[in-house]
Amino acid sequence: NAGVMQNPRHLVRRRGQEARLRCSPMKGHSHVYWYRQLPEEGLKFMVYLQKENIIDESGMPKERFSAEFPKEGPSILRIQQVVRGDSAAYFCASSPLGRMGGAAAKNIQYFGAGTRLSVL
Amino acid sequence: KQEVTQIPAALSVPEGENLVLNCSFTDSAIYNLQWFRQDPGKGLTSLLLIQSSQREQTSGRLNASLDKSSGRSTLYIAASQPGDSATYLCAVTKLGAQKLVFGQGTRLTINP
Numbered sequence: 001n002a003g004v005m006q007n008p009r010h011l012v013r014r015r016g017q018e019a020r021l022r023c024s025p026m027k028g029h030s031h032v033y034w035y036r037q038l039p040e041e042g043l044k045f046m047v048y049l050q051k052e053n054i055i056d057e058s059g060m061p062k063e064r065f066s067a068e069f070p071k072e073g074p075s076i077l078r079i080q081q082v083v084r085g086d087s088a089a090y091f092c093a094s095s096p097l098g099r100m101g102g103a104a105a106k107n108i109q110y111f112g113a114g115t116r117l118s119v120l
Numbered sequence: 121k122q123e124v125t126q127i128p129a130a131l132s133v134p135e136g137e138n139l140v141l142n143c144s145f146t147d148s149a150i151y152n153l154q155w156f157r158q159d160p161g162k163g164l165t166s167l168l169l170i171q172s173s174q175r176e177q178t179s180g181r182l183n184a185s186l187d188k189s190s191g192r193s194t195l196y197i198a199a200s201q202p203g204d205s206a207t208y209l210c211a212v213t214k215l216g217a218q219k220l221v222f223g224q225g226t227r228l229t230i231n232p
Binding site for chain 2: 004031033035041042043044045048055056058059091093095107108109110111112113114116
C-alpha cells in the first residue's frame with residue numbers, strides 16, 4: 001500500500017505564473033488535508049477536503065488559492081499568480097473514512113513528503 | 121484560538137543522554153495530541169498519538185505524556201542516538217474539528 005504521494009517534489013515558478021500541486025491519498029482514504037510550512041515556521045492548516053467537497057477552508061488565503069478533490073484523480077492545490085511569499089513547503093495528508101476504533105476515529109493523518117515551491 | 125508552543129526551539133545534547141521536549145497548548149478542549157518527527161527536506165512521520173482520555177503513550181525509547189488540564193505534553197527520549205537528530209513537532213486536534221494545529225517544533229541534534 002503506497003503512502004501519500006505528492007508531486008512534483010520541487011516546483012519552480014516565476015512571479016505571476018500558476019502552480020499546481022498534486023496529492024494522491026493512500027488507498028482507501030477519502031479525506032485530504034493541505035498544510036503549508038513557510039521557511040523557519042511551523043505547519044499551518046490550509047484546507048480539508050473529502051471527495052468532491054470542501055469541508056474546512058478556514059486556513060486558505062482568500063485570493064489566488066483554491067483546492068479540489070474530484071471523484072476521480074488526485075487532490076489539486078492551485079495557486080494563481082504566485083508571489084515570492086508563496087515560497088514554502090506544501091504538505092498533503094490523508095486519513096480513512098470514519099469508523100469506530102479505527103485510524104479515522106483517532107484522526108490519524110498520514111503525510112506525504114511535500115512539494116517545495118520556489119517562486120523566483 | 122488554539123496556540124501550540126514548543127520549548128526549546130533547538131536542543132543539542134551528547135549521545136546517550138535522556139532528554140525531554142516540551143509542548144504547551146492554550147485550549148484544553150482537545151481531541152488528541154500527536155508528536156511527529158520531520159527530517160530535513162522530508163515529510164512528517166507520526167511518532168505517538170495520545171487521545172484526550174489518555175495520560176501517556178510509549179513506543180520503544182519514546183514516551184509521551186499528556187496533562188490536558190494544564191495544557192502540556194512532554195516527549196521523553198531515552199538513551200539518545202545520532203539518528204534521533206531531527207525536528208520534533210507537536211500537534212493537537214480540537215474537539216469537533218479535523219485539522220491539526222502545530223507547534224513550531226524543536227530542532228534536536230544528538231552529537232556522537
